[in-house]
Amino acid sequence: MSEVIYSLNGKFFKDFGVYISDSKGLLDKPKPKARKTYDWAEQHGKQIDLSPAKYDEREIELKGWIRGENWQKTKANFDNLMSEFDKEGLARLVVDFGKVLVYDVYLSDSIELNKTIRNGEIIGSFALKIKDPNPVKRTFVLKGNALNMAFTSPDWIVLNVDGVEENLKGIVNINKTIPNRVLSGQKYAGANAETTHYITLSGNIDQITGLTTNSEEVWKQKENKNESGNVPIPPSVTGAFSKGFNKGFRI
Numbered sequence: 584m585s586e587v588i589y590s591l592n593g594k595f596f597k598d599f600g601v602y603i604s605d606s607k608g609l610l611d612k613p614k615p616k617a618r619k620t621y622d623w624a625e626q627h628g629k630q631i632d633l634s635p636a637k638y639d640e641r642e643i644e645l646k647g648w649i650r651g652e653n654w655q656k657t658k659a660n661f662d663n664l665m666s667e668f669d670k671e672g673l674a675r676l677v678v679d680f681g682k683v684l685v686y687d688v689y690l691s692d693s694i695e696l697n698k699t700i701r702n703g704e705i706i707g708s709f710a711l712k713i714k715d716p717n718p719v720k721r722t723f724v725l726k727g728n729a730l731n732m733a734f735t736s737p738d739w740i741v742l743n744v745d746g747v748e749e750n751l752k753g754i755v756n757i758n759k760t761i762p763n764r765v766l767s768g769q770k771y772a773g774a775n776a777e778t779t780h781y782i783t784l785s786g787n788i789d790q791i792t793g794l795t796t797n798s799e800e801v802w803k804q805k806e807n808k809n810e811s812g813n814v815p816i817p818p819s820v821t822g823a824f825s826k827g828f829n830k831g832f833r834i
Contacts, residue, residue, distance in 0.1 A: 588679040588748045589645075592746060599660040601649045605722040607645040609684060613718040615639070635789070641718035643676075643688065644831060645711040654698060654705050661696055668713075675746035676713070677781060682801055685722050685781050687743055688713040717741055717785035723798035725761070725780040732757040734794040738787040745780050 589596040589603055596603065616639050619632040651657030667674045673687040692712040697708050730744065733756045742749045742757070745764055763777040773779075782798055784791065 586680070588771050590677045590679075590767075590771075591664060592670075592674050593765050594664055595665065595771040596647075596664065597771055598767040599649070599664045600651050600657065601647060601661065601664060602646050603647040605646040606644065608641060609677040609678060609686075611641075612643050615779045620669075624806050641686065641715040642691070643686065643713050643715065645713075647709060647711070649707045649709070650704060651707075654707075657705055657707055658696065661709070665690075665694060665711075672748070673716075673746070674713075675743075675781070683722065683724065683781060685720075685783055685801075686713075686715040687717060687746065687748075687783070690717050717783075719788060720783045720785035720790055721791075722801040723782040723784075724801055725782060725798035726775065726778065728761045728763070728778055728780075730759050730761055730780070730782070730796075730798065732758060732782075732794070732796040732798065734784075734791050736787075736791045738790045740788065740791065741783075741785045743785070745782075751762060 587603070589601075615636045618636075621630040623630070649657055649661050651660060668690040673689055676686040676688050677684075678684040690712070691714045694709055694711055696707045696709050698707065732742075734740075735754050736752060739750050739752045742751050742754075744761055761780050764780065766772050766776055769776065778800075
């Protein structure tokens, strides 16, 4: 099973002593939005609008723990990582287990850091609740800083490059140089991480036609596609996001 690496706006959780032991919502199918219904008194049952489903925002919960030399430093490291949610706009969460899952999220609940002591070591446990308001997306990886992408869409599409959003519609032609990513360190980043960029297209992506790009699509729709066209579930690594992925530590 691949090791799972979490980062938030380029800050790798492990650089701050933060470890994730359990997760919910990363691979689940989002909840469909309520459909329009028509209840005619003179007819049995109801008429339901069965046009293609639209989905509500994705709800994610990450449970984890943080260790440090002392409580002051442990709390400071945790607050440093969580401060990304204080910034304007969405925060980019990247979950990497060989392939990547990319979410653009906001904090949806308070975070309580619970202090415990295990074998003389100070440990803080927490539950992080976040939401991705654009749950249906296509994800691409670009190696290098020159992005070329073209497509046509009658609906507004959200292009997000390394956490920077742009709304696009109609005939779209993109040729731009992307700045290097700013990362918290290289230990967990991998080779050429500063020039590896994560790009998403979200919205009514089924309306996109004629897409060409020099980036590589991470989850091709023909590959293990689920009904929504959203992120397919990779069977060989699903366990990495469930109970027990705790590197031998239990709260």
